[in-house]
Amino acid sequence: MSQPESAVADAQAGGRSGQEPLAKLAERYGLRRAIARPRFPVYVRQLWERRHFILTYATSRNVSKYSSSALGQLWQVLTPLLNAAIYFVMFGLILGGSKNVPNYPAFLLTGMFVFTYTQRTVTAGAKSISGNLSLIRALHFPRASLPLAYTIQELQQLAISMGVLLVLVVITGELPNWFWLLIPVVLLLQTLFNIGAGLVIARLGSSMRDLNQLLPFITRTWLYASGVFFSIQDRVVTGAHWPQWVANVMYLNPAASYIEWMRDILIESYHPENGHNPPTMVLVSCVFWAVFALGFGFWYFWRAEERYGRG
Amino acid sequence: MAELTKELSQVKGQEPAVPDEAVPNKDVPNKDVRVHPNPAPAGKRPLDVPTGTPTVIVDDLHIVYRVYGAASDSEKGNAVNAFTRLLKRQGRPEMKEVHAVKGVSFVSYHGDAIGVVGRNGSGKSTLLRAIAGLLPPHAGAVYTDGQPSLLGVNAALMRELTGERNIVLGCYAMGMTPSEVREKYQEIVDFSGIDEFVQLPMSTYSSGMGARLRFAISSAKTHDVLLIDEALATGDREFRKKSEERIRQIRESAGTVFLVAHDLRVIEETCNRVIWLHKGKIKMDGDPKEVLAAYNKG
Numbered sequence: 001m002s003q004p005e006s007a008v009a010d011a012q013a014g015g016r017s018g019q020e021p022l023a024k025l026a027e028r029y030g031l032r033r034a035i036a037r038p039r040f041p042v043y044v045r046q047l048w049e050r051r052h053f054i055l056t057y058a059t060s061r062n063v064s065k066y067s068s069s070a071l072g073q074l075w076q077v078l079t080p081l082l083n084a085a086i087y088f089v090m091f092g093l094i095l096g097g098s099k100n101v102p103n104y105p106a107f108l109l110t111g112m113f114v115f116t117y118t119q120r121t122v123t124a125g126a127k128s129i130s131g132n133l134s135l136i137r138a139l140h141f142p143r144a145s146l147p148l149a150y151t152i153q154e155l156q157q158l159a160i161s162m163g164v165l166l167v168l169v170v171i172t173g174e175l176p177n178w179f180w181l182l183i184p185v186v187l188l189l190q191t192l193f194n195i196g197a198g199l200v201i202a203r204l205g206s207s208m209r210d211l212n213q214l215l216p217f218i219t220r221t222w223l224y225a226s227g228v229f230f231s232i233q234d235r236v237v238t239g240a241h242w243p244q245w246v247a248n249v250m251y252l253n254p255a256a257s258y259i260e261w262m263r264d265i266l267i268e269s270y271h272p273e274n275g276h277n278p279p280t281m282v283l284v285s286c287v288f289w290a291v292f293a294l295g296f297g298f299w300y301f302w303r304a305e306e307r308y309g310r311g
Numbered sequence: 312m313a314e315l316t317k318e319l320s321q322v323k324g325q326e327p328a329v330p331d332e333a334v335p336n337k338d339v340p341n342k343d344v345r346v347h348p349n350p351a352p353a354g355k356r357p358l359d360v361p362t363g364t365p366t367v368i369v370d371d372l373h374i375v376y377r378v379y380g381a382a383s384d385s386e387k388g389n390a391v392n393a394f395t396r397l398l399k400r401q402g403r404p405e406m407k408e409v410h411a412v413k414g415v416s417f418v419s420y421h422g423d424a425i426g427v428v429g430r431n432g433s434g435k436s437t438l439l440r441a442i443a444g445l446l447p448p449h450a451g452a453v454y455t456d457g458q459p460s461l462l463g464v465n466a467a468l469m470r471e472l473t474g475e476r477n478i479v480l481g482c483y484a485m486g487m488t489p490s491e492v493r494e495k496y497q498e499i500v501d502f503s504g505i506d507e508f509v510q511l512p513m514s515t516y517s518s519g520m521g522a523r524l525r526f527a528i529s530s531a532k533t534h535d536v537l538l539i540d541e542a543l544a545t546g547d548r549e550f551r552k553k554s555e556e557r558i559r560q561i562r563e564s565a566g567t568v569f570l571v572a573h574d575l576r577v578i579e580e581t582c583n584r585v586i587w588l589h590k591g592k593i594k595m596d597g598d599p600k601e602v603l604a605a606y607n608k609g
Contacts, residue, residue, distance in 0.1 A: 021370075022368050022369075022370035022371075022416060022418070022454075023370055023452065023454075025365065025368060025418070026365070026368045026370070026452075026454035029364060029365050029456070030456070031365065031366075031367075031368055031454035031455055031456050032454060032455065032456075033452055033453065033454055033455075049486075050483075050486070052483050052488070052489055053483035053484055053486070056479060056480050056483045057467075057480065057483075057484070060469055060472055060476060060480050061469070063471075063472060063476070064469045064470075064471035064472050067471040067512075068471070132466075134466040135466040135467055135484075136445065137440055137445050137446065137466075138445070138461055138463050138464070138465070138466045138467075139445075139460075139461070139464065139466065139467060139484055139485065140443070140444065140445070140458060140460060140486070141484070141486065306447050307447055309440075309445050309446050309447060
């Protein structure tokens with residue numbers, strides 16, 4: 001057994017007597033640092049190679065999530081429905097939010113389902129790194145797989161709740177038309193935004209332990225600001241007599257933009273003067289947030305790639 | 312994870328006995344006591360023997376952990392305490408920094424099987440995770456040839472899912488392709504010996520069955536540098552024999568194997584070199600017989 005001797009001799013020669021530093025020895029044999037962060041394009045490629053893991057992980061989490069409750073996967077639909085029912089009573093009936101909004105039930109349901117998708121992704125994303133430390137410390141994979149898997153998990157749930165939403169909207173009296181073909185486009189843009197937001201919040205959540213406690217308040221504020229149960233235009237400009245630009249800024253909020261576009265598609269009487277098209281500003285906002293969040297999210301998350309194991 | 316935290320807080324508990332070396336000093340040569348039966352003179356060392364290629368170089372490695380929730384019960388979850396701390400601008404007591412590995416250096420070569428021994432909390436598991444590139448070094452560096460992998464897939468599996476789904480999930484988590492998964496699936500089921508239980512959720516398995524399935528999944532992949540953390544002590548005697556055989560096979564196909572085990576007999580049988588870690592430092596590094604004899608004495 002001459003190898004261990006040469007090993008120790010080499011280590012002693014290199015590390016102790018200082019003849020050849022270990023870093024030099026590593027360089028001579030072409031050894032690489034174990035925890036170097038890959039360049040960004042390489043990182044994206046590695047992520048693509050892990051697509052099967054990401055998909056399987058998302059599906060597995062979905063299957064196991066409701067396995068202990070009696071109604072199982074039904075809760076994916078029941079939760080937003082119950083929420084919508086509460087808000088309908090609160091804001092529609094008691095506070096009179098439905099006054100100037102035609103087809104208020106469809107208006108409320110659309111806002112609720114679209115917002116829930118983003119809210120759930122952000123909430124799940126915050127835990128995707130901090131809740132999986134044992135996995136991160138045991139196996140090798142691009143860490144962005146985790147927030148990505150969490151977003152895909154929510155996307156799979158959305159497929160079900162979207163079907164329910166369409167049925168409900170038809171029940172409230174809207175008729176399917178060609179514009180409904182645009183629904184996947186809106187959802188795609190929103191998904192891109194959600195992926196980016198999930199990545200950003202995942203990195204924040206990995207270092208800020210208190211974020212999970214704070215997040216419900218942030219998302220609730222976001223919910224109120226996004227006009228889920230009232231029309232921003234109606235409340236801010238017509239009702240409160242604030243200048244138009246305040247309403248415009250509120251529409252630029254990504255959640256409000258996606259909700260707005262979806263309502264324009266689904267509800268005939270929502271903006272009869274526009275046909276089924278949202279204002280250009282909302283369109284631009286939808287595309288901008290999707291592209292910006294996705295690009296920034298990946299870049300921001302990748303910058304801390306090698307630090308996620310530390311907790 | 313809970314075990315790890317426990318283990319680490321023990322390190323923390325031992326720390327006062329150790330001279331303060333929190334600041335790594337690169338100029339000072341390593342003070343590790345290293346004993347070798349026949350220290351070969353530096354001039355005689357075979358420079359370009361093919362088997363002498365280094366596979367892992369650990370260069371003055373320091374690992375510092377942050378551990379949460381290590382506070383005593385009286386301090387924990389008390390709003391008044393939390394508020395006082397906030398007023399006094401103190402850090403959270405639940406967060407502790409644990410200096411688990413303190414300046415470890417060694418070189419491993421192709422064909423080495425290195426046993427790592429040491430008491431609980433001496434930094435064995437942490438060192439392995441650092442070599443695998445899963446824990447970022449606080450100072451120093453680990454250089455590797457190829458990607459070292461930890462033998463262990465437990466964290467990716469989900470108790471509520473069937474064995475079938477967990478096999479697929481575990482294989483993907485280790486980075487296999489769909490065709491590799493299809494190829495290995497039956498082999499994993501056969502090796503684990505859980506038969507028709509593969510259709511049932513893992514939460515219904517006995518602890519032995521669960522351990523067998525986990526070992527079968529995690530040993531299904533071949534690696535250049537393999538790190539094994541106490542994977543041997545699982546299952547009944549028959550399965551133990553089977554898994555030892557599997558480890559031997561893995562060793563032959565892998566370039567270098569690191570093995571952490573409390574069962575010194577296993578280390579003596581399978582390793583050609585042993586590193587003794589004590590409180591995060593190398594106390595001894597060399598021939599298994601010598602090191603283990605000294606370890607048993609100390």
